[in-house]
Amino acid sequence: MSIKAPRGTKDILPPESAKWSYMEKKAREICRRYNYLEIKTPIFEHTELFARGIGEGTDIVQKEMYSFTDRGGRSITLRPEGTAPVVRSFLEQKLYGQALPKKFFYFGPMFRYERPQAGRYRQFHQFGVEVIGSDEPAVDVETIILGIDFIEELGLKDFFVEINSIGCPKCRPRYLDKLKNYLEGQEDFCSNCQNRIDTNPLRVLDCKNPDCQELLKQAPKINDFLCAECASNFSQVKEGLDYLGLSYREDPTLVRGLDYYTNTVFEVKSNDLGAQDAIFSGGRYNGLLKEIGDRDIPATGFALGLERLELLLKEEAANFGSDLEVYITTIGEEAEAFSISLLRQIRAAGISADRDYGGRSIGSQMKDADRKNANYCLIIGSDELKSQAATVRNMQTGDEEEVALKEITNYLTKSL
Template identity: 60%
Template sequence: MKINSPRGTQDILPPDSFDWQFLENKAHEISENYNYQEIRTPVFEYTELFNRGIGEATDIVEKEMYTFEDRGGRSITLRPEMTASVVRSFLENKIYGRAQPTKYYYIGPMFRYERPQSGRYRQFHQFGVEVLGSNDPDIDVELMAMGIDYLEKLGLKDFFVELNSIGCPECRPDYVADLQEHFSEHEEELCSDCRRRLTRNPLRILDCDECAETTGNAPEILDYICSQCHDHFAQVKEGLEQLKIDFHIEPHLVRGLDYYTNTVFEVKSHDLGAQNAIFSGGRYNGLVEEIGDRDVPGSGWALGLERLLLVLEEQRDEDIKSDLDVYVIKIGARAEKLSLSLLRKLRRAGFSADTDYGDRSVGSQMKDADRKNSDYSIIVGEDEIQKDSLTLRDMNTGEEKMIAQDKIVDVLADKIQ
């Protein structure tokens, strides 16, 4: 019987893997620019971490987690998101004892049991950033600016921020009470999930697309936030204005996770139509204390790489290619032996190099070099061996030049920057 990959997963093969490497390399670059260090956590954690961190009334915990019992009888969950894992690591490794803030970034797979569709998989990948140990509103601004700078590095443009504050544990209860009263008057208009959320967590109703008409005239949290939250939000807006980052207030934006406080945001593109959200996040000042025993502020965002690839396909003019520096073309038995040491010499000098392993004709080798987008080819034949030289061919112009074997690395270094 034929065995296929599980539904909602995919094999990432060349040339698509070149696109993934491009995104990941740019993620490493922007993180280095902003002085964020990489963190790698296990792909599975104890289930309690996500129940406590994400919130038991969220769709993720109620419907979407891959949870199983290991052989020791412990409940294990494949990570559906990364923030809770980062916080667990921060606490377990006592990073709070170091100078703060701590700035992390990550790239890796997450797992949610969702209905697969374009750009959405059950195993999906995120690039995200987290800052722990600072309540400075400028951190929230820096995070949004960093994400936008990353997108611009990829060649994307024309972004705006949808922004809101969802207050803090001190000012939110009055809002939640009024929200519950509002939705109780419209209970018949709510979907079955939101009727259940009405008593457990009415904030989640604001995040439901199916109940969007009912939420349109719901109370707005900005009318309820305390003076401290108001001042924090004002500084975030001022910082965005200073950086000339376009934003507008979305008063019912709450995000889909329970741990958020104060700033929440979604970054969108004007060029993408209805499905225009690219990355999102916010502040989560109570999460570290919820998971552990320390009151440490935090803020961050995450971006889905599968979704981002779709955006790139819509906006870019040409495909991303993984070019080969040099292709070695062999003519005759003696060239076969010489090419082995030549290839290693080129690779150890830092060039990407390949050759034919199928005893093909010179014409076929040339076609293979062209198919692999090689910038140069090196021809090794009897004539070259006798002269202790190599023929260097520019694959773009067709220009050929005889180069002494001991000079080939230096010549290529001048040509390939």
């Protein structure tokens, strides 16, 4: 019998793993430029953190968490998302005592028990940013543009930005009343929607059912109910995006179903992803720190699913990694022994280099060099050792040249 990876997980093998390193490197580089610093939180937390931080009534908490009791009797959960842990850390480490806002980014695996499908896994990876301690619309704009820079620099072009404001606890209840009234007056919403009208009417706006979408066109829009503060906040976000020349669509049905989300919400979507079309999404969660730690501190951020992004990176995975630069083939034991120190010397110069380990014929070694896409092949036998030189073969052109061993590193550095 053979043991397989659990359903909803996957191995990331070379050369695809190079694509992953590339995405991570790019994200780190962008965050450095924007002065966002990395935060690493544990992969598991107390279950209560997510129950409060994501919301008891959500699908994630109700059906999708990997929770277990540890040997000390604690209820532990593998993190299903990155925001609640960052907020927990911010509060626990009393970072509110330092200069604000704090700008963080994180990277890592998340876990949700969902039905696996293209681009969706039970262990998946997210890159996210969180800015804690500022209510400025400029900060929302900054996070959006940071994410855009990231995907654009990875070569994505076919995407669009949707934004909305979902108001605040002062202005939203009046809207929810109106929305509920409207929804209750319609009988043709799907059963999912019918169930949500009482518990969480905002989530009805999320329904993907085309009939429901049609009915929603006539529904009251939150934008007509924003208080003066929220309205001004929203226009400042839009102005910021206008200044940057970033086009966006306003989508009044774009919402987050939980009370602690406020003001700006956004999604950046691809035209290539089908139903699972969001590349990254986020917004303001001014109420979350109060929910988790009883502190009234505003915050905003986004999360981006790397599995989906990887689907969109069309270039061959090989382009993201580097080929082997040098392969050393040897003839005879003496040359093979010598190649060990020569390899180390070449590698120390920053060049990737490898050799054959099987004591195979020169023909097999050349074939191996070819399979590994080596740029250059060094050939060393007893003649070469005597003359203290190596034959250097350019694998692309087939040209060969004698190069003195003490010049070899210089020669390769110049040629590569």
